[in-house]
Amino acid sequence: MAEEEGEPSKFDQWMERVFGDKLMNAIMAVGTVLGLLLAIVLFFFLPTWLFNVCEQYLFGEGIEGWRSIVEGAMRIGIFVAYIAVVAHMPEIKRVFQYHGAEHKTIFCYENEEELTVENVRRHGRFHPRCGTSFMIIMLLLGVIIGFFIPFTNPILRTLVKLLCIPLVVGIGYELIRICGRYDNLATRIISAPGLWMQRLTVKEPDDSMIEVAIEAMKAVIPEDGTDLQCPFQAKQPKEKTA
Numbered sequence: 001m002a003e004e005e006g007e008p009s010k011f012d013q014w015m016e017r018v019f020g021d022k023l024m025n026a027i028m029a030v031g032t033v034l035g036l037l038l039a040i041v042l043f044f045f046l047p048t049w050l051f052n053v054c055e056q057y058l059f060g061e062g063i064e065g066w067r068s069i070v071e072g073a074m075r076i077g078i079f080v081a082y083i084a085v086v087a088h089m090p091e092i093k094r095v096f097q098y099h100g101a102e103h104k105t106i107f108c109y110e111n112e113e114e115l116t117v118e119n120v121r122r123h124g125r126f127h128p129r130c131g132t133s134f135m136i137i138m139l140l141l142g143v144i145i146g147f148f149i150p151f152t153n154p155i156l157r158t159l160v161k162l163l164c165i166p167l168v169v170g171i172g173y174e175l176i177r178i179c180g181r182y183d184n185l186a187t188r189i190i191s192a193p194g195l196w197m198q199r200l201t202v203k204e205p206d207d208s209m210i211e212v213a214i215e216a217m218k219a220v221i222p223e224d225g226t227d228l229q230c231p232f233q234a235k236q237p238k239e240k241t242a
Helices: 002-006 010-059 061-086 090-110 117-121 131-146 154-163 165-181 185-201 207-220
Strands: none
Touching: 010 061, 010 154, 061 131, 061 185, 090 117, 090 185, 090 207, 117 207, 131 154, 131 165, 131 185, 154 165, 165 185
C-alpha cells in the first residue's frame, strides 16, 4: 500500500512523458507567467477597478482628481500587507535574516574593513541600495506618473502603466544610485520609505548567517579592486538601528 502511495499520479506521469528532462524548466516558466499575471492584476488592474467602483457607487466624479494617489495607496498597501504576512513564515523570516547578513557584509566591505564576523556584526542592516527600497521608490514614482495617464478604463489604464514600467525602473534606479552616493536632506527623504520598509524584509542575522554572507562576498570580489573605485559607494547610516 505504501508503494502505491509513493507512485506518481497519472498527471505526473503525463507531465514527465510530455516534457521529459525539461519538466522543471516548464514548471518554472509556468510559475513565472502566473506570477506576472497575478502581479499585474493585483498592482495594476485591481486598484483602478476598485477606484472606478468607489467613484461610481460611493463618492461620484468629485474624487477623480484623487485617482492616482488613491490607486498608489492601494498598491503600496497591497505590497506592504503581502510582505508583512509572509514575513511571519519561518522559512521567509530565515531568508530575511540572510538578507540582513548580506547588507551588513556589504557595509563592512564598502568601509574597507576586514571581512570577519566581528566586524560585520557591528554594521547596520538597512542599506540605501536595497531592492526593497527600489520597489518602494517605483511604487511612489507610479503615483506621480499616474497623474499623467488620462484613461479610466481598467484595461486601457493598466496597459499604459505597463508601457511606462521602463521609464519608472530607469528613474528609480538612478535615484537609488544617488541615495547610495550622497547623504543629505534630499536623499534621506527619498530613502526614508524604503529604509522603513526594510524593517520588514531585513532581519538581524546570527553569526552562522554572517559567515555564509562573508564567503559569498569573497567569491565575487574582483582581484583588481575596481569595484571599490566605483563612485556610488553607500555611506554607512549614522543610526545603526537593530
